[in-house]
Amino acid sequence: MIRTLFVTAAFVFFGSAVISQDNPPPAAVVAVEVTTRNLAEVSDFNGRLDANRRVALVARVSGVIENIGFVPGAIVEQDQPLFVIESDLYDAAMREAEGALRAAQAQRDLARLERDRQSELVLREAGAQARLDQAEAALATVEADVLRLEAALDRARTNLSYTVIKAPFSGRIGNSAVDEGALVGPESGALATLVQLDPIHAEFPVPTALLRTFLERVERGEVSREAAVRLTLANGTVYDAQGDIDFVDSRVNSGTDSVMLRARFANPEGRLLDGELVRVTLTTDTPEGELAIPAEAVQRDIQGAFVLVVGEGEVAEQRRITVLRNAQGFAVIGAGLSEGERVITEGVNKVRVGAVVDAAAPEG
Structure with missing residues (x-):
């Protein structure tokens, strides 16, 4: 009796396993509908950021640094004093030039009076022409001295102004190459570097053929130079502002058959840095209403591209397709699919093929 029950139980267990293996549950998959999307045609290039303005600050007169008026790495405003060089000698030179000029001006005024007096005497035939000629020559000499001393005063004033090195524009200042108390001069080189990061430019080479196509589309109004460029930073972050193409070089690089383009980006927070290597994405076309599916749904074999479609009765079908291009993670479909059909992505x-599947929509 016990043996009979054991045999019966074994038959039930193994029989159930055979039935389960012959009729497995439908495969769980994720399916996405074929939809119409507006996918811009883009091309990626390596580029480098270039500051809008950059200047090396140098001393134009010699002297000791009395004050440094900035914190390295800070934002400075236009005309903000950055370095102050001792000015006592240059102030004294300016006052000396002012005194010499005043003396020369007094001599000029006296020479004019003498010239006028001699001229009056000659008109009255009471004086000699030679005395008048000498008076005119003396006046010309002192007038020349006045011009020379005016120039000397301008030079002294200019040298005095050079003792305060100001920011020529607003921007971010780099590290100071000298400390307070250092003796500097024109031969000292750059004391610091000032860059203007807002706006900032991205420069990148574009193959000539692609540039021709892009410019022709711009002329036809199919694409714009404005907001045509996006940046991907070194850590993979996509910069939130788009850039405008503001410069196309007039010369082709014969070695690479490419042309240098430049895009202008707003950078009010200074996130983009001068000289930074970036990935540049140029929008070369903006077509409308194209059938598209996620790129991961496309499979390939020796015959070409195909997808698995969830057909009638939730049965998986293989469908040959034509892929026109890939853009933004999607494959643009030229033939083989219709809007609303579902393709398996996971x-x-x-x-x-031919089996029933348990198709679910993607989460989110």
Whole structure:
């Protein structure tokens, strides 16, 4: 009796296993509908950021640094004093030039009086022409001295102004190459570097053929130079502002058959840095209403591209397709699919063509 029950139980267990293996549950997959999307045609290039303005600050007169008026790395305003060089000698030179000029001006005024007096005497035939000629020559000499001393005063004033090195524009100042108390002069080189980061430019080379196509589309109004460029930073972050193409070089690089383009980006927070290497994405076309599916749904074999479609009765079908291009993570479909059909994007390796699947929409 016990043996009979054991045999019966074994038959039930193994029989159930055979039935379960013959009728496995449908494969769980994720399926996405074929939709119409507006996918811009883009091309990626390596580029480098270039500050809008950059200047090396140098001393134009010699002297000791009395004060440094900035914190390295800070934002400075236009005309903000950055370095102050001792000015006592240059102030004294200016006052000396002012005194010499005043003396020369007094001599000029006296020479004019003498010239006028001699001229009056000659008109009255009471004086000699030679005395008048000498008076005119003396006046010309002192007038020349006045011009020379005016120039000397201008030079002294200019040298005095050079003792205060100001920011020529607003921007970010680099590290100071000298400390307070250092003796500097024109031969000292750059004391610091000032860059203007807002706006900032991205320069990148574009193949000539692609540039021709892009410019022709711009002329036809199919694409714009404005907001045509995006940046991807070194850590993979996509910069939130788009850039405008503001410069196309007039010369082709014969070695690479490419042309240098430049895009202008707003950078009010200074996130983009001068000289930074970036990935540049140029929008070369903006077509409308194209059938598209996620790129991961496309499979390939020796015959070409195909997808697995969830057909009638939730049965998986293989469908040959034509892929026109890939853009923004999607494959643009030229033939083989219709809007509203569902293609399998996840679980493809579990699917057998002709089998029923358990298709679910993607989360989110």
